[in-house]
Amino acid sequence: QGFGPASLWPARSPRRRIFRRRRDRVGRTPRVARRPMPAGRQADASRQRALILQEVRGGGAHGWNTFREAEPRWHADRQIVLEAVRRYDWALCYASEALRNDYEVVATAVQRHGGSLEFVSEELSACKDITMMAVKQDGWALATAAVAWQDDRDIVMEAVMRFGLALEFASPALQGDRGVVLEAVRQSGRALAYASEELRADIEVVGEAVRQHGWALKHALAIDHEVALEAVRRDPSSIQILPTHMQGDKRLALEALRQDGSIWKLLPEEVANDREVALEALRQIPTAARHMPDDLRLDPALTEASVAANAIAGCGARAPLFLISVDCPLDTGGPLRAHATAMLGGERQPSVDLPADATLGDLARLVSRRAGCRMVHFVTPECKGFSPLDDAWPLASAVTDRARA
Secondary structure, eight states: OOSOOGGGSOTTOHHHHHHHHHHHHHTSSOSSOSOOOOHHHHSOHHHHHHHHHHHHHHOHHHHHHHHHTSOHHHHTOHHHHHHHHHHOTTGGGGSOTTGGGOHHHHHHHHHHOGGGGGGSOHHHHTOHHHHHHHHHHOGGGGGGSOTTGGGOHHHHHHHHHHOGGGGGGSOHHHHTOHHHHHHHHHHOGGGGGGSOHHHHTOHHHHHHHHHHOGGGGGGOSOOOHHHHHHHHHHOGGGGGGSOHHHHTOHHHHHHHHHHOGGGGGGSOHHHHTOHHHHHHHHHHOGGGGGGSOHHHHTOGGGSHHHHHHOOBOOTTOOOOEEEEEEEOOSSTTOOEEEEEEETTTOOBOOOEEEOTTOBHHHHHHHHHHHHTSSOBEEEOTTOOBOOGGGTTSBHHHHHHHHHHO
């Protein structure tokens, strides 16, 4: 602007310097126009190594990605790999062959993540200490252990104590070892599937398995009533894999229904249509009545109000047990005096006077309220019990008639 051509100015002219500054400001030919090169390209090998080491030590996803995407030469760097295996589960799979044969690196890796045993060199795979470290951290590591160690009782025992299903990878001889199998099924009942046929028919082994997992019953070759009862307590749906003759067992059906009322639909018809079984189902799910046949749906003892008020516990239910007795008056129509004594604690409740037309259910409701529980079991001095269907039984005759039965 009025200075004239820049080419006519002297090289060191103040006007020429002013023009240069103006030209830089408007962005025509800025002096610092080029972006600096990435630090990784400018740094030498030692600088790049220090940056990778810093990122790996920082941990997190960024450090893992830095290590994973690093050049192969850094996967052969002992210090970098050692820092990586201390922080990342699968870091050993990127290590060089030489470092997979390094005892300290491998030991650090398997102590953090037992699954790293898969990437250990063949020489160190034959080392019992390395395999033991791996299975102590993760029993599943037995799957990638050398065949010789899958037949080693100490290593297999450590593996199944931490992960029962590791029994699948044990040798056939150890799958038939009673001690090893018992430890496995205590950790995971499903491990019974990998036991020998002889042990799958062992009631004690099967019992330990179903205590941990009800559906372990599927792999059992021998079942008794107590084992079946334990199975439906753990998992009510396991009633459908019981032998046919056991699926019709009323006590097993009642126990399954106490855990899950919807099991009623899985029961055989002859058991599902039993009045006491239907009552137990309605206690758990009142709306189950809509799926029941008319004779059960219209039964006075199975109406929603009757079921809700019933305080007599069913067979096998967990509830306090009371010994009851009734003093009948000499004159007909006089009040009844009932006595109830807790069988386990031996504590006797105060006697209670009830109307002459009182029922066994009235006494049960009164005793349960005093005992602070939902339901109670009743038994006569002759050790004769009552079922929930006896709720409407007149109290005056219930005790004497049941004693004579």
